[in-house]
Amino acid sequence: MTQIPELFGSMVFNDSVMKSRLPKDIYKALKKTMQLGTHLELDVANVVANAMKDWATEKGATHFTHWFQPMTGFTAEKHDGFISPAGDGTVIMEFSGKELVRGEPDASSFPSGGLRCTFEARGYTVWDTTSYAFIKDGSLYIPTAFCSYGGEALDKKTPLLRSMEAINKQALRILKLFGSKAKSVSTTVGPEQEYFLIDKDVYLKRPDLVYTGRTLFGASPPKGQELDDHYFGAIKPRVAAFMKEFEEEMWKLGVTAKTKHNEVAPAQHEFAPIFSTTNIATDHNQLAMEMLKTVAGRHGLACLLHEKPFAGVNGNGKHNNWAISTDLGQNLLEPGETPYENAQFLLFLVAVIKAVDDYQDLMRVSVANAGNDHRLGANEAPPAIVSMFLGDELTGILDAIESGAEYHGPDKQPMEIGVTVLPHFPKDTTDRNRTSPFAFTGNKFEFRMLGSTFSISGANIVLNTAVAEILGQFADTLESSKNFNADLAALVKKTICAHKRIIFNGNNYADEWVEEANKRGLSNLRTTVEALPAFIAKKSIDVFTKHGVFTETEIKSRYEILVEGYCKTIHIEALTMVDIVNEEIIPACVSYQNELVKLLSRKKSAGDFDCTMEERLLTKISKLCTCLVKKLDTLDAALLKVGEEHEAIAHAKLYRDVVFAAMNELRLSADQLETCVSKKHWPLPSYGEILYSVN
Ligand code: ADP
Ligand code: MG
Secondary structure (H helix, E strand, O other), rough: OOHHHHHHOOOOOHHHHHHHHHOOHHHHHHHHHHHHHHOOOHHHHHHHHHHHHHHHHHOOEEEEEEEEEEEOOOOOOOOEOOOEEEOOOOOEOOOOOHHHHEOOOOOOOOOOOOOOOHOEEEEEEOOOOOOOOEEEEOOEEEEEEEEEOOOOEEOOHHHHHHHHHHHHHHHHHHHHHHHOOOOOOOEEEEEEEEEEEEHHHHHHOOHHHHHOOOOOOOOOOOOOHHHHHHHHHHHOOHHHHHHHHHHHHHHHOOOEEEEEEEEOOOOOOEEEEEEEEEHHHHHHHHHHHHHHHHHHHOOEEEEEOOOOOOOOOOEEEEEEEEEEOOOOOEEOOOOOHHHHHHHHHHHHHHHHHHHHHHHHHHHHOOOOOHHHHEEEOOEEEEEOOOOOOHHHHHHHHHHHHHOOOOEEOOOOOOOOOOOOOOOOHHHHHHHHOOOEEEOOOOOOEEEEEOOOOOOOHHHHHHHHHHHHHHHHHHHHHHHOOOOOOOOOOOHHHHHHHHHHEEEEOOOOOOHHHHEEEEEHHOOOOHHHHHHHHHHHHHHHHHHHHHHOOOHHHHHHHHHHHHHHHHHOOOOOOHHHHHHHHHHHHHHHHHHHHHHHHHHHHHHHHOOOOOHHHHHHHHHHHHHHHHHHHHHHHHHHHHHHHHOOOOOOHHHHHHHHHHHHHHHHHHHHHHHHHHHHHOOOOOOOOOHHHHOOOOO
């Protein structure tokens, strides 16, 4: 087997490849563009493109593609060959700087939320030099941002890069006040990704999984996750083989795949890389989600990334571990050793606290979709209420600062910012509360509300922008300060006092918390439909436009895409249910009842036999079937009714209150039928067969 260090990054046009393949001056010019975002001259781009092509073709690549992240949540790619006619009937392999830097895909069929009419179909892709090109499936992939001809962002990368720039700018203002020599600041992310692995043959027998990614029917199996025997359990050989290949693919692409384990639900697993800069982490997470599915296919498996593939067992989440670092390698969320470092840490800490409190609704928006509605607040994931966990020690310190009282740590002393050293608090004590939506875990925050299908871009756009806004406010105050230490201390104290309502160290799954949060005035936006309007509220438009992350038009178009996405998801689920009931469940009930009726009449004509079982079963199934078809009618009617509503959010509300409600009713009857119709007749693999399909 190839050694991992050799394998790692072998398909990436990374810094070491650039260094060895580019002339010195070209390498320098490219690095400057990568680090400072300066314009890349065409003659430089030409040399880089040629070197990339030579490198890629040596590794067997024949094509290149601009790889981008449209609003579908998936990635998009269109491949062009390197071939170019030489004029004598032969071809040469060519790749120009122009082709590297900019592409013009026909963008008409991507969601744009009205930003681009189809007759102005041109959009363009621009190379994101901060993310390395790589080779996959015989093509050179160039990570790009995707914009409309008018310059509006049509993707998930552009605003993320803008939000990183926003936090860079504001954080540097603060660092300057502390005398830091840092030249740039970026956020770092390590996303933990949950998924299910099931047998492909079983998967293909479930049209609901194929069309919607989740099961729309299915009675509970006798054994689910009650015994907690799957979490961190021994990994089965077939899964282990899958994980090994998946990791190797990730390593080749330069993704630092690090952690793997079994998760809580049967057939559920988790993957986590080592953290990296946010836009790289985002690109890599997109690649990982795709690769999980691809490699699963090679192993006769299907990978389910849906937020809630199965009712009654845990769904799939994604934990977004987030921190802020400088180019000097300092993590600004790491409590330091000296009073000076502590003061700076405390300021960044309270900035995050204020940002989360002030922009809790936007954080909620960033994790809203139809799939995640099944998880948030369902005792397997945090509730729909955004709050923060800091742990007892750190909360104790903040309390002491707020009240001016002595901190009851090991050596009792008043906490004086900029003078006293923070008492040491052990990191592991900050990681105990797994119910918190946004937990401080020693030197980073873990945002745990994301659903597993999400691009992590959205959550990080909100986090970066909100924290940039607060850091900007702090800088405004402190830059004009005459007595820095005193004003800093006052600012920290004031911020704790005004925003401590967002801190909650207790059990977020408890009903009492919902009540308590309500008393504290925290939002509880239970569903996507309740959450999304916050995105187009004045407060949201103000903060995003102020920091140049979104224009107002971009926000409104994205809002439209999100609302529409919600409606379409439910619509497809409803149609799939109707199909399955008509084409599979009803025929199954018919044939089973037919058998029972035949048996009953034969028994009756053969003699005086007891027919209680046949009669009871027939009565029960007949009644349930009557219910089933009535509920099917209700769902059909609901689908007609929603068609009459054209206002976006009202439309979405109808989907939630009328269509989704009717779907749940229909499912109840079908699931009851599953428990009385014989296995031989029931068309869909059961939950038990799906969840325990991989050995
Ligand atoms: P768990 O939450 O399961 O206990 P870990 O604490 O080991 O997991 O880390 C989870 C993720 O957090 C990993 O991807 C890790 O690389 C990431 N992480 C660690 N430090 C940072 C940081 N400074 N910034 C962003 N992510 C980080
Ligand atoms: Mg975690």
